Each structure stands twice: as structure tokens, then as C-alpha cells.
Amino acid sequence: MIVDLIVWPTLAALLWVNRRRPLLWPLLALALLLLFNRVFTPGFFVLEIRDGRLYGTLVDVLNQGSKVMLLALGMTLVIATGGVDLSVGATMAIAGAVMARLADVSVPVALGGGLGVALLAGAWNGLLVSAFRIQPIIATLILMVAGRGVAQLVTDGQIINFEQPALVYLGNGALLGLPFTLALVLGMFVLTALLVRRTALGLFIEAIGDNETAARFTGLPARPVKFLVYVFAGLCAGLAGLVAASNIKSADANHIGLYLELDAILTVVVGGTALTGGRFQLAGSLVGALLIQTLGTTLYARNVGADVATVPKAIVILAVCLLQSPVLRAKLAGLRRRPPAAATKEGTV
Amino acid sequence: MSPKLTSLLLAAAGLCVAFGPSTTSLSAADKPVVGFSQIGAESAWRTANTDSIKGEAAKRGITLKFADAQQKQENQIKALRSFIAQDVDVIAFSPVVETGWEPVLREIKKAGIPVILTDRAVKVSDPSLYVTFVGSDFVEEGRRAGKWLVEKTKGQAVIAELVGTPGSAPAIDRKKGFEEAIAGQAGMKIIKSQSGDFTRAKGKEVMETFLKSPEGKSINVLYAHNDDMALGAIQAIEEAGLKPGTDIVIVSIDGVKGAFEAMVAGKLNCTVECNPLIGPQLFDLVADVVAGKTLPKRIAVEEGIYDQSQAAAALPSRQY
Numbered sequence: 079m080i081v082d083l084i085v086w087p088t089l090a091a092l093l094w095v096n097r098r099r100p101l102l103w104p105l106l107a108l109a110l111l112l113l114f115n116r117v118f119t120p121g122f123f124v125l126e127i128r129d130g131r132l133y134g135t136l137v138d139v140l141n142q143g144s145k146v147m148l149l150a151l152g153m154t155l156v157i158a159t160g161g162v163d164l165s166v167g168a169t170m171a172i173a174g175a176v177m178a179r180l181a182d183v184s185v186p187v188a189l190g191g192g193l194g195v196a197l198l199a200g201a202w203n204g205l206l207v208s209a210f211r212i213q214p215i216i217a218t219l220i221l222m223v224a225g226r227g228v229a230q231l232v233t234d235g236q237i238i239n240f241e242q243p244a245l246v247y248l249g250n251g252a253l254l255g256l257p258f259t260l261a262l263v264l265g266m267f268v269l270t271a272l273l274v275r276r277t278a279l280g281l282f283i284e285a286i287g288d289n290e291t292a293a294r295f296t297g298l299p300a301r302p303v304k305f306l307v308y309v310f311a312g313l314c315a316g317l318a319g320l321v322a323a324s325n326i327k328s329a330d331a332n333h334i335g336l337y338l339e340l341d342a343i344l345t346v347v348v349g350g351t352a353l354t355g356g357r358f359q360l361a362g363s364l365v366g367a368l369l370i371q372t373l374g375t376t377l378y379a380r381n382v383g384a385d386v387a388t389v390p391k392a393i394v395i396l397a398v399c400l401l402q403s404p405v406l407r408a409k410l411a412g413l414r415r416r417p418p419a420a421a422t423k424e425g426t427v
Numbered sequence: 428m429s430p431k432l433t434s435l436l437l438a439a440a441g442l443c444v445a446f447g448p449s450t451t452s453l454s455a456a457d458k459p460v461v462g463f464s465q466i467g468a469e470s471a472w473r474t475a476n477t478d479s480i481k482g483e484a485a486k487r488g489i490t491l492k493f494a495d496a497q498q499k500q501e502n503q504i505k506a507l508r509s510f511i512a513q514d515v516d517v518i519a520f521s522p523v524v525e526t527g528w529e530p531v532l533r534e535i536k537k538a539g540i541p542v543i544l545t546d547r548a549v550k551v552s553d554p555s556l557y558v559t560f561v562g563s564d565f566v567e568e569g570r571r572a573g574k575w576l577v578e579k580t581k582g583q584a585v586i587a588e589l590v591g592t593p594g595s596a597p598a599i600d601r602k603k604g605f606e607e608a609i610a611g612q613a614g615m616k617i618i619k620s621q622s623g624d625f626t627r628a629k630g631k632e633v634m635e636t637f638l639k640s641p642e643g644k645s646i647n648v649l650y651a652h653n654d655d656m657a658l659g660a661i662q663a664i665e666e667a668g669l670k671p672g673t674d675i676v677i678v679s680i681d682g683v684k685g686a687f688e689a690m691v692a693g694k695l696n697c698t699v700e701c702n703p704l705i706g707p708q709l710f711d712l713v714a715d716v717v718a719g720k721t722l723p724k725r726i727a728v729e730e731g732i733y734d735q736s737q738a739a740a741a742l743p744s745r746q747y
Binding site for chain 2: 120128133
């Protein structure tokens with residue numbers, strides 16, 4: 079089938095290109111999961127064209143996964159500075175709520191308003207972390223707890239529906255036959271990658287994450303950079319919130335983005351970025367998000383009951399994390415290379 | 428509440444205590460003082476529930492001592508003890524969890540105050556610790572959804588089910604009741620059953636996957652454990668190029684406003700009401716208890732079932 083002709087060579091090429099990079103592990107896990115579905119889950123790889131757009135489970139994975147992918151971009155940079163942002167789920171809810179509230183005014187106002195409050199939320203976090211030096215986990219916990227209340231205030235505790243075509247398009251529309259959200263994610267990814275890899279910003283972030291004091295002594299603007307990454311995480315969360323609200327054509331303040339901060343953190347870690355900060359894998363985070371979404375969709379498609387679905391999910395994630403653990407990898411490499419004496423030597427290198 | 432009003436109410440309560448006859452012989456002319464401990468304000472349903480109870484008390488001129496437990500059992504136990512101290516005539520509460528109520532209920536019994544449970548039940552060894560339990564019967568709701576479907580589809584249906592949050596009482600009971608109702612029908616089969624967590628987003632996501640499975644094309648009925656999941660699934664069905672309400676018959680539970688709007692638009696076929704507006708019924712029971720009538724241990728809330736033909740007429744009166 080055509081799908082196979084596209085998916086497998088692409089995956090093989092990606093694996094080959096990344097054979098010596100950290101991206102290999104999440105990619106490998108994703109490839110194995112897809113292979114499992116190709117063989118055992120009928121219908122998973124069926125794609126057809128309906129209403130001028132691609133229609134199938136793989137497309138759903140991309141569309142549903144877009145929210146976590148967007149969150150992951152921001153979260154990666156925050157984690158790279160040695161911080162964490164727990165408030166992104168709540169920020170999504172606020173952004174979605176504000177957009178739905180302003181939907182009747184005009185589309186640009188609704189979009190601008192939603193993204194505006196998300197930027198404010200990010201700036202609030204950034205301020206607490208960089209200016210007041212509150213530990214990131216506490217600083218962002220404040221908004222995580224309070225944010226949903228703010229969103230409830232905005233919506234009066236009701237679910238607000240909207241029908242404006244432009245707003246609905248954001249989460250449901252198609253561009254060149256593919257979900258618009260995919261274009262959004264790719265756009266944001268390219269933008270972020272250019273920002274951190276083509277300027278010194280990425281280097282600054284890694285330096286701050288590795289050793290903030292040392293970075294400051296070398297003259298890096300540690301505080302402004304930290305402030306900026308939280309603002310950026312806020313922006314990403316805002317976009318994700320708009321997509322989430324648009325997806326269901328309503329702002330459900332109680333549930334939009336609920337627990338997604340955990341998925342985002344998980345995604346970043348699965349993607350190969352360490353929670354201790356320092357080097358980060360932007361592309362890895364996207365692959366991680368795809369992996370987690372594919373996993374979720376697989377469980378639905380295979381009719382695994384929701385009460386036990388968390389177990390296979392945990393097993394796969396554990397496997398990926400273990401594969402990335404340098405300690406375990408050294409041990410495995412040692413096992414392959416007998417005699418054991420050589421292994422210890424290998425380990426010290 | 429203004430301090431003036433508060434002191435007035437306290438004075439009134441004091442009068443009741445000082446001059447009021449003992450609880451059991453309270454004459455009908457006297458207004459009873461009722462203590463009510465609510466779980467919290469976690470959803471629109473709960474808010475409607477609270478408003479109904481407060482509103483009805485105000486309408487009948489009954490003094491209501493209302494305490495919000497913010498989802499914590501210890502807060503509820505504290506509130507119940509304070510009701511004993513204030514010597515209210517009747518205590519009513521929605522227990523946040525099922526167990527751990529024996530000691531405080533014994534204290535209440537010793538004080539001679541009757542207890543009415545609302546919305547959720549408790550597990551106690553001695554059933555005389557409370558007078559009655561008034562609340563929605565989730566099993567019955569599932570059963571009614573199933574029965575309606577048997578009639579509508581004449582016993583021929585390929586069903587996809589969107590289950591509520593795993594382990595929650597409504598999810599377990601609504602599934603059980605529904606399966607009971609369709610058990611005798613050879614032509615009715617649930618081919619897909621997954622949790623949509625009671626939310627629109629998950630309802631949509633799971634329905635998308637259902638429709639794309641190889642058996643997805645044969646699905647002609649959707650049973651959702653609440654309206655929100657059904658509303659999400661409706662979008663997934665539309666995006667698959669099918670007509671919700673026609674190609675796929677949809678029945679759900681709760682009876683929220685959005686469901687009535689969807690029925691008017693022809694996209695939802697039926698909703699079984701899960702009524703939070705128990706205020707009137709609760710205070711009727713309070714009056715019965717005060718009058719010393721014997722009540723059954725389990726009283727169901729008055730709940731309706733609505734299909735498209737009644738939706739337009741009922742929509743304006745929906746409060747939540």
C-alpha cells in the first residue's frame with residue numbers, strides 16, 4: 079500500500095540518520111509500536127480521502143498529538159534551563175476560555191486575547207522564577223492550582239460553545255489534505271529550532287541548565303533568558319489551548335489540558351532531554367509526543383479497557399527511559415562484549 | 428449574608444432551641460431548622476444541586492445551615508458535629524466517600540436528630556443510623572437508556588459505548604444497568620467500549636478511533652455515560668462524514684442544556700435525566716420526617732427521559 083511505501087522508508091531513513099544520536103531511542107520505540115500496529119491492529123494504517131482530506135487513524139494521531147507536541151516545544155526549553163513548568167495545562171484552559179469568551183467579538187480579538195493571556199501567564203511564571211528566584215516547581219505550581227480557577231471565572235463555570243469557522247478551523251481544518259494543526263506544529267518547531275540552533279540562545283539555555291552560576295560568571299544574561307523560556311512555554315501552552323478548545327468547539331475550563339503538563343514533561347524526558355537541564359533534544363520531544371499519542375490511540379483501537387490501559391503505557395515508557403539510561407546501556411554493552419574484564423574497562427572510558 | 432440577617436437567623440435558631448418542642452413532636456406550623464453538608468462545588472451539576480437546595484429552603488422559609496466540605500470528609504464530619512451542637516431538627520448531607528461515617532452518625536443518633544442522605548450512599552453496619560437516602564439511581568438510568576434503545580431500534584443494534592471515568596460509581600452502574608436492559612436482545616451487541624473520562628475532548632478522541640476500526644463501519648448506535656462525551660462524539664461522527672442522530676443513533680445520560688440543544692438540532696436522539704434539582708423533594712422529605720412519617724430507606728429522585736420530540740419544548744426550562 080502507498081501508506082507503507084511512505085511510512086517505512088521515512089522511518090528507516092530517520093533511524094539511519096540518527097543511528098549515533100540520542101534521537102535513535104524514541105524513534106526506534108515509535109517505529110516498533112507502528113510495526114506492531116501494522117501487523118496486529120487491523121485498520122490502523124488505512125488512509126482514505128474524505129471531503130478532500132486524508133482520513134485515518136494515523137492522521138488522528140498527528141492531530142490529537144499536536145497539543146502535546148506544542149507543549150513539548152516550550153517544555154523542552156524550560157527543562158533545559160533546569161526548570162519545569164507545571165502550569166501549562168492550566169494555561170491551556172485559560173487561553174481556551176478567553177478565546178471562547180471573545181469569539182463573538184471578532185476572530186483576531188479572540189485569538190489575540192487567548193494568546194495574550196497565555197503570554198501573561200508565562201511572564202508571571204518567568205517573573206517568579208527569574209526575578210524572585212522561587213523554585214520553578216513551586217512557582218509554576220501556583221498557576222497550575224490557581225489557573226483552572228481563573229479559567230472557571232472567565233467561563234462562569236459553564237462550557238462555552240462557539241461556531242466561528244476560523245476558530246473551528248484551527249483545530250479541525252485541513253491544509254493540503256493534512257490537519258492544519260500539523261502545519262502549526264511544524265511551523266512552531268522550525269521557528270524554535272532556528273531560534274535556538276541558529277542563534278546563541280540554545281547555547282545560553284544549555285549553559286544555564288548545566289551550571290547557572292558558571293554561566294552568569296561568563297557573562298551570560300541568565301535571568302532574562304530564563305524569563306524568556308517561561309514566556310515561550312506560555313505561548314506554546316496558549317497555542318495548545320486554542321487548538322484544544324477549537325477541537326471540541328467549546329471551552330471546557332474544567333477539563334482542557336487537565337494533566338497534560340505531566341504528558342508534556344514525560345514527552346520531553348522520553349525524547350532524551352534530562353530533567354537536570356543542559357543539553358536538550360527538540361526533535362526528540364516531538365517524537366516523544368508522537369510516541370505517547372500513538373500509544374494512547376493504539377490502546378483505544380485495540381479496545382484495551384481504560385482501567386488497565388495505564389499499565390501497558392507505563393511499560394512502554396519505562397522501556398524507553400531504561401534504553402536511554404547511560405548506566406544500563408553501559409551494562410548491556412558490557413554483556414555483549416565478553417570477557418567481563420573488558421566490560422569494566424569499557425565502562426570507565 | 429449580612430451580619431444583621433445572620434444574627435436574626437441565629438436568634439431564630441436560638442428560639443427554636445429554647446422554646447421549640449422536641450424534634451419528633453415538632454408541629455407542622457413550626458419551620459424546622461435543617462443542617463446540610465454539601466460535598467463541594469466541583470461541577471455545574473453540583474452547583475445546580477446546591478442552588479436548588481438553597482433556593483427551595485428560602486422559598487419555604489426554612490432555616491438552612493449550609494456547609495461546603497470542599498471535597499474533604501473531615502470537613503464534613505466537623506460540619507455534622509457543629510449541626511449537633513446547634514441542635515438542628517434535621518441533618519442532610521451528600522457524603523463525599525462511602526465509609527467512615529459510623530462514629531459521627533452514632534453521635535447524631537444519640538442527639539436524636541434524624542439524618543437524610545442525598546445523592547450518594549454510605550456504608551454502615553446499622554441502617555437505623557439514617558432515615559432515608561434520596562438520590563439518583565445510576566443503574567436505573569442505564570437501564571432506562573437501554574430500554575429506550577431496545578424500543579427505538581427494535582432490538583437490532585451494533586453499539587459503541589463511551590464509558591465514564593473508570594471506577595467511578597456512575598460509570599460502573601450506568602454500564603451495569605444498560606447491559607441488563609439489553610441482555611435479552613440477541614440482535615443488540617456492544618462491540619466497542621472505552622472510557623471517555625466524562626469529557627468532550629476524550630469522547631471525541633475515542634469515537635474517532637472507534638469509527639476507524641474495521642468494525643467501525645457497522646456501528647449504528649452510540650451509548651454515552653454522559654452528555655458531554657456524546658457531544659464530543661457527535662463532532663467525530665460529523666467529521667467522518669456521517670449524520671449523528673440518523674446514521675448513528677445516540678443516547679446519553681444527564682440531561683444538560685447542551686444535550687437539549689443537540690436534540691433540537693437532530694444530532695442527539697435521547698438523554699436520560701440525572702436530576703440535581705432535588706431541593707423540593709428533599710424538603711418534602713424533611714417535612715415528612717418532622718411529622719414522624721415512616722419513609723422507605725431508598726428514594727429515587729424524580730427524573731425524566733427526553734427524546735427529540737420533547738426537546739424543543741423542554742429546552743427553555745433547562746437550568747444547567
